[in-house]
Amino acid sequence: MILKGINFDDKFAHFDECWSPKCVARLDNYLVKVLKIKGYFSWHSHKECDEIFIVHKGKMRIDFRDGFVELNNGELFVVPKGKEHKPFSEEVSEIILLEREDVLNTGDVTNEFTKENLDWI
């Protein structure tokens, strides 16, 4: 039986919408998601769990109440549980996320960015 891997370029080619995470794989009770971003997301935090951001293509900035991190292609950052953060990208960038499956994308708040039912692609 020949199995196939998940090709991130293929996955990103299948959608254009920003701030709408799509699931591509499961690791135990965590989900790997692909996300296109442009502009600002809302301030939020995830009280119970850390969140991985990996820049697949482009670049992004994550603002914190006490600073920021800038990420380029092939860079990873873990936002620690409970830390308020506000992602931003000037141009459309392709991001890989990894976080617990029971996490809401907007953390402890619900707003216009909230996506409760995640698509798989």
Place this chain on the structure above:
Amino acid sequence: MILKGINFDDKFAHFDECWSPKCVARLDNYLVKVLKIKGYFSWHSHKECDEIFIVHKGKMRIDFRDGFVELNNGELFVVPKGKEHKPFSEEVSEIILLEREDVLNTGDVTNEFTKENLDWI
């Protein structure tokens, strides 16, 4: 406060040894590791938890008792818990791993590949 991301190219530039995973980040009780591989690893499985392989540079094959998967640059595969697998790469390839922190690299067996004390780089 300006924080820095983890640059995978930088991390891989810091070591040459194959089959010796190095930790680069923690997500809750999971670890992100970088690993160079060449040749065959041993057959093993992780009874309790899934394992993510992402090819950062190069390519690899993972053999299973009932098949295999070939992965190229920018491709991910999740080896399900309990599934026996045997990683292989003809040339040196750079792999990103993500698995629970209490997992041994050789799974349920100890052999010449076993690395009990993981380095951080």
